[in-house]
Amino acid sequence: MKRLVAVLALAVAAMAVFIVTQARRLPPRAVLTVAATVDTTLPPAPLATGDSASTAGAADLVSVRTSSLPPPRRDLAEIQRRLTDGESGTYIREILLQRGDNNARWPDRQLEPLRVWVQPQSDIADFDRSLPERVRQAFDRWTRAGVPVAFTFVVDSARSDIPVVWVDKFDMAISGRTRWTHDQHWWIVGASIELALHHQSGSPLGGDAVAAIALHEVGHVLGLDHTMDERSIMCARVRVSDLSPADEHTAQLVYSIPPGSVVNP
Numbered sequence: 001m002k003r004l005v006a007v008l009a010l011a012v013a014a015m016a017v018f019i020v021t022q023a024r025r026l027p028p029r030a031v032l033t034v035a036a037t038v039d040t041t042l043p044p045a046p047l048a049t050g051d052s053a054s055t056a057g058a059a060d061l062v063s064v065r066t067s068s069l070p071p072p073r074r075d076l077a078e079i080q081r082r083l084t085d086g087e088s089g090t091y092i093r094e095i096l097l098q099r100g101d102n103n104a105r106w107p108d109r110q111l112e113p114l115r116v117w118v119q120p121q122s123d124i125a126d127f128d129r130s131l132p133e134r135v136r137q138a139f140d141r142w143t144r145a146g147v148p149v150a151f152t153f154v155v156d157s158a159r160s161d162i163p164v165v166w167v168d169k170f171d172m173a174i175s176g177r178t179r180w181t182h183d184q185h186w187w188i189v190g191a192s193i194e195l196a197l198h199h200q201s202g203s204p205l206g207g208d209a210v211a212a213i214a215l216h217e218v219g220h221v222l223g224l225d226h227t228m229d230e231r232s233i234m235c236a237r238v239r240v241s242d243l244s245p246a247d248e249h250t251a252q253l254v255y256s257i258p259p260g261s262v263v264n265p
């Protein structure tokens with residue numbers, strides 16, 4: 001009995017050492033530990049139109065709307081082969097787990113770029129005139145990741161596909177929020193972004209953190225979801241300032257298969 005107790009005590013001590021060691025490995029940098037979008041705690045989005053259904057999805061705020069887009073050409077065996085061949089070095093399985101095994105993406109929009117409007121001015125304290133350009137750079141950065149989606153920046157918010165607006169802060173520990181809508185085929189058909197200028201506590205986020213959050217939110221716009229990998233911009237708590245190879249490869253894989261279920265019904 002005494003031996004059992006001793007073994008258990010040793011195991012607990014070893015676990016404690018392991019936890020402390022792991023904790024020390026985390027980067028001490030606080031700059032970009034900005035509590036991005038812990039989305040699963042968000043309440044359902046207000047409905048934009050009467051025929052929408054809304055859920056607080058694993059990725060920010062998701063709603064469903066019927067569209068007239070044609071259904072994608074789907075070959076389940078081919079979809080599963082591409083996933084198996086391409087999943088190494090990606091977090092596609094984490095995304096599919098959060099989506100009930102559904103892939104969400106825009107139709108190819110290289111020839112007809114998505115129109116982005118970034119609010120150019122704000123009276124909110126600590127707004128910096130350089131911020132809108134940093135948001136535009138976030139969109140351009142994802143374009144270079146190799147997805148078949150182009151963006152163009154428009155000056156008329158009413159004619160945009162993706163408005164980006166500034167908010168003072170959120171009433172929860174997030175710094176950005178993306179609302180996006182998919183249709184009956186899981187084509188993404190609309191999105192909007194809100195970016196905070198302050199932490200929930202009221203302290204300013206700063207330009208670097210805002211730029212990182214913008215990158216994270218554009219990832220949501222493209223159909224990506226969260227990963228546990230802290231080296232990636234799609235980690236719920238953003239700790240990096242650029243896309244990781246996993247971010248790029250995951251986005252490429254999302255756009256190498258059609259939208260909708262990746263498993264047998």
Ligand SMILES: [Zn+2]
Nearest residue numbers: 037039060236
């Ligand atoms: Zn997020």
